[in-house]
Amino acid sequence: MKSQHYSEQTEGTWLALEIGNSRLHWALFHGKSLNCTWDTEYLPESVIQQLGDWGAEEQRGRGAEEQRSRGSSIYPFPFPLSPFPFPLLLASVVPQQTAIWQSYPNVRVITLEDIPLNNIYPTLGIDRALALWGAGMSWGFPMLVIDAGTALTFTAADGDKNLVGGAILPGMGLQLASLGQKTGQLPQLEVEEIQLPPRFALNTPQAMQSGVIYTLLAGIKDFIDEWWRLFPDGKVAMKGGDRNLLLSYLQELYPAIASRLIVEPNLIFWGMQKISMSR
Ligand SMILES: Nc1ncnc2c1ncn2[C@@H]1O[C@H](COP(=O)(O)OP(=O)(O)O)[C@@H](O)[C@H]1O
Ligand SMILES: CC(C)(COP(=O)(O)O)[C@@H](O)C(=O)NCCC(=O)O
Numbered sequence: 001m002k003s004q005h006y007s008e009q010t011e012g013t014w015l016a017l018e019i020g021n022s023r024l025h026w027a028l029f030h031g032k033s034l035n036c037t038w039d040t041e042y043l044p045e046s047v048i049q050q051l052g053d054w055g056a057e058e059q060r061g062r063g064a065e066e067q068r069s070r071g072s073s074i075y076p077f078p079f080p081l082s083p084f085p086f087p088l089l090l091a092s093v094v095p096q097q098t099a100i101w102q103s104y105p106n107v108r109v110i111t112l113e114d115i116p117l118n119n120i121y122p123t124l125g126i127d128r129a130l131a132l133w134g135a136g137m138s139w140g141f142p143m144l145v146i147d148a149g150t151a152l153t154f155t156a157a158d159g160d161k162n163l164v165g166g167a168i169l170p171g172m173g174l175q176l177a178s179l180g181q182k183t184g185q186l187p188q189l190e191v192e193e194i195q196l197p198p199r200f201a202l203n204t205p206q207a208m209q210s211g212v213i214y215t216l217l218a219g220i221k222d223f224i225d226e227w228w229r230l231f232p233d234g235k236v237a238m239k240g241g242d243r244n245l246l247l248s249y250l251q252e253l254y255p256a257i258a259s260r261l262i263v264e265p266n267l268i269f270w271g272m273q274k275i276s277m278s279r
């Protein structure tokens with residue numbers, strides 16, 4: 001569990017949770033200021049229920065630190081929380097997970113209605129809408145967001161905050177995993193922080209890496225080229241667990257594109273911040 005600096009201030013403190021298809025993404029806010037972020041695995045339902053119990057214990061005067069040592073070993077916070085439970089703003093693209101988080105004592109689930117983009121279609125992923133809103137409101141529209149997560153998504157809005165649309169494809173991890181799972185002879189590979197593989201590979205793992213990486217990069221370049229043809233001054237922001245690896249490859253293969261990218265892991269949290277401020 002990786003965390004940034006945490007300060008001991010609790011006034012107007014709230015938690016933001018984005019539930020992706022691979023893991024949970026957390027942020028702690030004091031009012032509108034983002035204090036720290038961290039990622040965890042999905043939590044067992046019993047732990048989520050325990051969070052409410054911890055809140056009650058806290059009110060009876062037991063410290064969160066003590067609860068952490070007594071309680072479950074799966075304590076989801078990189079610091080003691082007190083007073084607890086903080087209000088939780090939740091955005092999820094995993095309905096089963098959304099359902100089990102309803103037991104959290106003070107939760108508000110963000111829906112597409114909360115996001116002031118025009119032309120949204122009803123099944124648009126809330127993570128895509130929030131990231132686009134957070135990026136556009138922070139860096140300006142027109143904005144194209146590339147989310148290099150479980151799925152790799154492109155999501156764009158024009159200068160009037162109208163959704164232009166986007167695209168969805170399997171992310172790097174998913175492409176490698178599906179090759180391993182759906183074939184008889186290909187190994188299970190995971191995303192590794194490796195140098196660009198040889199384009200024409202002479203062994204199986206490198207052939208899989210070459211195929212996935214070079215076609216992914218060519219596809220990203222093609223979408224960005226088309227975006228700039230439509231919106232020459234349009235901005236491009238990239239987020240998601242594979243963003244840094246993809247950025248390093250883009251810097252090597254397409255430096256002119258890489259130099260114009262805004263790479264920012266917290267786009268969804270900026271979107272949540274804007275929404276929480278306008279309520
Ligand atoms: N600790 C980790 N757990 C899972 N995925 C990780 C981790 N660190 C890096 N990744 C990369 O992040 C990608 C998933 O991106 P992420 O933005 O976390 O997904 P999601 O938001 O869909 O849950 C995977 O393809 C993987 O390569
Ligand atoms: C495309 C997604 C699966 C991406 O999820 P992620 O990889 O970020 O976990 C998610 O945004 C989703 O379920 N979208 C609904 C369909 C749509 O956006 O059109």
Ligand SMILES: [K+]
Pocket residue numbers: 020127147149150240
């Ligand atoms: K995501």
